[in-house]
Amino acid sequence: MRLPIISAAFSLAVLGFGVSTMADEPQWSQFRGPNASGVSDSAKPPVTVGPTQGVLWKVEVPWSPSSPAIWGDRIFLTTFHDGQLETRAHDRGDGHLLWAQGVKPAQIEEFHGTDGSPAASTPATDGKHVVSYFGSFGVICYDIGGRELWRHPLPLALSGGRYGSGTSPIILGNRVVLNRDQDGGSSILALNLEDGKTVWETPRPGFNGSFGTPILWHNGSVDEVVMPGAVRLKSYNLATGAERWTVEGISSFVCTTPVVGDGQLFFAAWSPGKADSSFPTDWPAFLKQFDANGDGRVFLSEFDPVTRDFIRGLDVDRDGELTEKDLNTIKATSAKAENVLISVNPGGTGDITKTHVAWSYNRGLPYVPSPLFYKDRIYLIKDGGLITSLDAKSGKPFYSQERLGTTGSYYASPVAADGRIYVASLPGKLTVLKAGGDSPQILHQVEFGERIFATPALVGDRLYLRTQSQLYAF
Numbered sequence: 001m002r003l004p005i006i007s008a009a010f011s012l013a014v015l016g017f018g019v020s021t022m023a024d025e026p027q028w029s030q031f032r033g034p035n036a037s038g039v040s041d042s043a044k045p046p047v048t049v050g051p052t053q054g055v056l057w058k059v060e061v062p063w064s065p066s067s068p069a070i071w072g073d074r075i076f077l078t079t080f081h082d083g084q085l086e087t088r089a090h091d092r093g094d095g096h097l098l099w100a101q102g103v104k105p106a107q108i109e110e111f112h113g114t115d116g117s118p119a120a121s122t123p124a125t126d127g128k129h130v131v132s133y134f135g136s137f138g139v140i141c142y143d144i145g146g147r148e149l150w151r152h153p154l155p156l157a158l159s160g161g162r163y164g165s166g167t168s169p170i171i172l173g174n175r176v177v178l179n180r181d182q183d184g185g186s187s188i189l190a191l192n193l194e195d196g197k198t199v200w201e202t203p204r205p206g207f208n209g210s211f212g213t214p215i216l217w218h219n220g221s222v223d224e225v226v227m228p229g230a231v232r233l234k235s236y237n238l239a240t241g242a243e244r245w246t247v248e249g250i251s252s253f254v255c256t257t258p259v260v261g262d263g264q265l266f267f268a269a270w271s272p273g274k275a276d277s278s279f280p281t282d283w284p285a286f287l288k289q290f291d292a293n294g295d296g297r298v299f300l301s302e303f304d305p306v307t308r309d310f311i312r313g314l315d316v317d318r319d320g321e322l323t324e325k326d327l328n329t330i331k332a333t334s335a336k337a338e339n340v341l342i343s344v345n346p347g348g349t350g351d352i353t354k355t356h357v358a359w360s361y362n363r364g365l366p367y368v369p370s371p372l373f374y375k376d377r378i379y380l381i382k383d384g385g386l387i388t389s390l391d392a393k394s395g396k397p398f399y400s401q402e403r404l405g406t407t408g409s410y411y412a413s414p415v416a417a418d419g420r421i422y423v424a425s426l427p428g429k430l431t432v433l434k435a436g437g438d439s440p441q442i443l444h445q446v447e448f449g450e451r452i453f454a455t456p457a458l459v460g461d462r463l464y465l466r467t468q469s470q471l472y473a474f
Contacts, residue, residue, distance in 0.1 A: 026092075028070040028457040028464075031122035031168040032413055036215050036257045038372050038455070043417040045463040047432050049474040050446035056462070056473040059095040061088070063468050064119040065411065065453030066168075071127045074098065074144060075457075075464065077471070078132050080119040085134040087123055087142060092459075095473060099146035105136040109157050111164025112309045115411075115453075122168040122213075122455075124176070129193055131176050135165030139178060141196060150196035158183040159211075160230075162312050166211030166255065172225075172238060175199060179227050181210040183318070188214065188227055188236060200241030204229060212257040212370070217265055219244075219346045226265060228254045231336045233267055233344075247344060248353045252337035253313075256366055257413075261373035261392060264358065268341035268380055270365035283324040290322070298322040339365050341380065343395060359395035364388030366410070369423075374416040375435055381423055383409045387433075387440050402440050404431050417458045424452040428467065 032038045046054050062081040069076045075090040084102030091098055108118050123132040129149065130142045135157030141149045157165050159182055167179040176191040181204060189201035207229030214227045216238065223238040233247040253271035260266070280286050290298045299321050300312050316326045341361040348356035364382045372379040373392060380388040385406035389398045404423065412424040420443065421433045428451055432444040454466035463474040 025072040025127060026070065026459045027072070027125075027127070028068070028459050029126065030069055030124040030170050031067055031213050032257065032370065032415065032455055033457065035260065036170070036213050036370070037259055037261075038370065038413055038415040039374055040415075040417040040458040042460075043458040044461050045417055045420075045422070045458045046461070046474050047420065047444050049430070049432075049444070049463060049465075049472075051448055053446065054474045057095040058470045058472045059090065059097070060469055061090075061466065061471045062086075064117040065115070066117075066120055066466075067122040067412075067454040068457045068464050068466055068471065069123050069125050069130075070457055070459050070464065071125045071144070075471070076123045076125055076130050077466070078119040078121060078123055078134070080117050085119050085132075085137055087130060087132045087140070089130070089144070089146060090471065092473070095471060101142055101146050101148065103134070103137050103140060103151075105134070105156075107136065107156055109135040109159065109164060110162040111159075112162075113305055114309065116164035116309075118164060120164055120166050124169050124171045126171050126193075129171070131169050131171060131193075133165070133167070133169045133178055135159060139169060139176065139191060139196065141176075141193075152191055152196040152198075154180070155185075158318075160208045160253065160313065163211070163309075168213045170214055170216075172216055172223075175238065177214050177225055177238075179210065179212070179214050180204075181207045181229055183208050186229070188225065188241070190225075190238070190241060202236055202241040202243065204234075206230065207232075210254040212254055215258050215260065217258075217260050217346075219265075226258050228256070228258060228267060228269065230254065230333060233258070233342075245348045245350060245352045245356070247342065247357060248351065249336065249338045249340070250342070251339050252333050255368040257370040259371055259373045262376065263346055264392065265344040265346075266341070266371055266373055266378055266392070267344070268365055268371040268378075270339040270367050270382075271337075283327055286322070286327060338362070341365060341371065341378065341390075341395075343392070361390060361395050361397070363397075364401040368409070368411045368413075370413040372414045372416060372421065374421065375419075377436070379414055379416075379421060381410050381414050385410075385425065387423070389437075389440070398437070399439050404433075404440065404442065405445065406431060411453045412455045415456050415458055422456050422458070422463065424456060424465070426451055426453065428452050430456075430465070 062079040086102040089098040138154035139152040186204040210229040224235040235244040251269035343358040385404040386401040408427040428448040434441040457464040
């Protein structure tokens with residue numbers, strides 16, 4: 001871990017967690033809003049919305065799966081447009097484009113051809129700064145008028161499975177915190193918000209399959225950054241980057257982000273790799289399925305482009321050939337992993353797997369959507385349109401894997417406000433549910449006719465939704 005000199009008088013005042021003069025401005029300042037929780041305590045968004053229902057405005061935007069971040073009268077997005085990695089600002093009143101600033105890297109990272117983008121990360125803002133991360137470039141910061149303030153270039157990201165970078169930056173006081181898990185050289189780092197210089201960087205050896213976003217946890221007297229990775233969940237001291245605690249035995253390939261509520265921390269993830277894998281990890285069975293010409297070798301070049309985008313994550317050494325050694329490496333990692341939802345008690349240090357995990361649950365787990373803590377409950381969204389609701393204190397389910405009347409995958413995370421939960425499926429159906437109850441009560445469902453990757457934003461009396469080609473305000 002690299003640690004520049006930090007004053008012994010480091011405090012919350014230095015971190016900037018004091019009351020902001022802009023605190024009353026409408027905001028959804030990062031991926032999934034306040035501390036990536038997906039919850040607004042003040043918003044009262046509409047229920048009945050759709051492509052022709054309740055639309056205040058809509059504007060066409062270049063496709064990327066990143067979500068909107070909002071502060072005051074501005075909406076910030078990232079896009080990949082005309083070969084440039086762009087940060088854009090739209091007017092919250094009518095949606096018109098205020099500014100777009102782009103960078104053109106020397107090389108674009110590998111990314112999934114149909115579901116990924118080199119501009120998948122949601123920007124973060126504090127009302128003065130707008131910070132964007134691109135795996136092909138690094139971190140870049142603008143003021144809200146679009147003037148570049150600083151840039152912090154980073155080596156080209158080699159994302160796990162070569163899906164492309166998925167994590168988003170967060171702003172914590174005068175820190176920008178970023179996860180850089182990848183195939184080799186993984187780390188988590190904090191940059192100074194004012195000049196982009198490194199404050200600390202902590203290596204994360206063995207963390208090569210995570211796409212979630214860090215969160216802040218006020219754990220007793222310590223402000224911690226919590227970040228999942230392959231097989232383990234880990235926390236770091238926000239002031240110094242020093243490791244604080246670890247929970248072992250989570251999913252081997254992590255797309256989700258933790259949430260906090262009522263003093264607890266919750267994490268849920270599912271990934272293929274055990275009996276539910278789409279691809280066999282037993283070498284003879286793998287050869288039988290994929291060795292079409294019977295030569296005993298399987299190359300990525302033998303697959304069609306769509307299948308190749310999914311299967312190339314099995315090529316651990318990135319040599320273009322899928323081998324028994326590759327599969328054995330994946331099997332070894334999967335053997336340590338468990339698809340699970342856990343609740344973590346505060347106060348621990350070191351390996352807290354057996355001492356501070358309050359409860360666990362292993363049904364209805366999400367692949368990409370993060371869990372939602374809302375009004376003393378945990379909600380999970382599973383591919384295929386299945387929702388689970390549990391008591392946050394005990395882990396007891398109120399209902400489990402109930403159908404929403406939708407099919408397909410879910411990439412957007414659920415969000416909540418004013419007693420309602422908003423869930424968007426990848427094929428493009430938005431479902432609005434009443435929070436609570438012994439079964440899911442659907443208030444509204446509507447098809448948008450195009451895919452939805454981005455998590456909705458809830459601000460004031462409005463709902464903001466980015467589809468594959470449009471940015472809507474309802």
